[in-house]
Amino acid sequence: MPLPHDEAFKKLLETFFQEFIELFFPELDSMLDYSETRFLMQELLVDIVGEEARELDLLLEIRYKGLDGYILIHLEPQSYRDSRFHERMLTYFSRLFERYRKEHKLIIPIGIFTSDEIREEQDTLEMVIPEHHILRFQFLKVELRKQNWRRFIDSDNAVAAALLAKMGYTTREARDVRREFLRMFMKLRARLDQGRLALVMSVADLYFQPDRAQDEEIIQELMIQYPEEGEAIMELMPAWKRWGYEEGIAEGIEKGQAEIIRKLLLHGLTPEEVSEAVELPVEKIKKLM
Template sequence: MPLPHDEAFKKLLETFFQEFIELFFPELDSMLDYSETRFLMQELLVDIVGEEARELDLLLEIRYKGLDGYILIHLEPQSYRDSQFHERMFIYFSRLFERYRKEHKLIIPIAIFTSDEIREEQDTLEMVIPEHQILRFQFLKVELRKQNWRRFIDSDNAVAAALLAKMGYTTREARDVRREFLRMFMKLKTRLDQGRLALVMSVADLYFKPDRAQDEEIIKELMIQYPEEGEAIMELMPAWKRWGYEEGIAEGIEQGIEKGQAEIIRKLLLHGFTPEEVSEAVELPVDEIKKLV
């Protein structure tokens, strides 16, 4: 059974916290010592905002090089429009400051906006009177839909792969995004264990819209280019099981030259693959491949 959205997103941030900071906040990344990181127990956060009795999504303690001491980082994903969200972030911050000010010299609040809408999210709370600023609170933020997906496709960052479908792209680019995600995923297979790979795939599949015909085409292309990896990708595709057409894809791959496969072979030949290489990948006679040149 696939993880619910909030739980899956939280698990992604817990598992790949360093990769998240590296990807979106490189300056902050250079100041953190990840060897000393501790996620605070969720039970400690209950009722931290008083009457709302709300639990913070993620709170961790980490060593900050600039202060030679530990700081707190609060991560808060937000998936829907909330005109009072910036005020809520300030309330969280003030409660954390009240509770931890003697132990930690710095608290860094970060919001991750995952809405499908492209809009400017308010990240500042100010109180002023003439010639005097009483308060200016500003949290760090990531607005995923404003990120250009093409900036991330050459990255080997697991968070970039998992969230690629939440980046900014057009309807016409949707297929390219799906294919690039799978290509990025294959690169990750060389350095991540099965559990982390499955988590990346599970989060990504929360955002990709099912398209059976498109996925069949993509997986055929990938199996021709990476014959040893295609089956492993299917095994780690929770969404394909959920959509109920994993068997259909497998059957399509096993049938010789089907509709569209000849075109794929032609494209591979045009991209420099020799007839012998394509023949070995698709398990067809070289003579049959050469007929398509």
């Protein structure tokens, strides 16, 4: 069973918090000491008269180099339009300030907008009178649909891969986005364990709308380019397994390997050398000759 959207997104932020900050807030990243990070229990925040109670999505404590002390970072994903979201963020900030101001010198709120609509999300709340600012509250924000997907395809950042399909791209670019995601995923296999790889794939599957014929074409392309990686990708592709892709992909792998073998032989390698390179029996290589 795939994780529900909110749970999967929260798990992604918990697991790859450092990668998230590195990707979207590089200046803040340089000020954080990730060796001292602690996620706090879900805070239940109640308004002044106790009529409304809300749980924060993610709240963590981390050391901030500039203050030589601990700060709080509040992450709040938002997947639908809410004209009063900025007011809600101020309410959260106020409650956190009230509760933690003695122990923490700084509270950083971050809104993460995952809606499919491209719009300017309000991140500021002001109260002013002539010649005087009573209040100006502004939280950090990430609007995923405003991010150009091509900026991230050479990255080995797990969050960039997981959220690539939520970035801004046209309908004509959808296939390229899918292919580049799979290529990024293969790069991640060199440094992530299977549990984290599966999490990246699960979140990505929430946003992609896979097409069987297209995916088979992409797999064949990748098998020709990266023959040793194809089966590993397939194993961590739950959507493809649910749709029974194994038979079609296996056929694509055979075609891809045959093409690679043909090219190696044309470049002068012996059947024995090709056999060792692609890890197939010499007899099979000779049949393909």
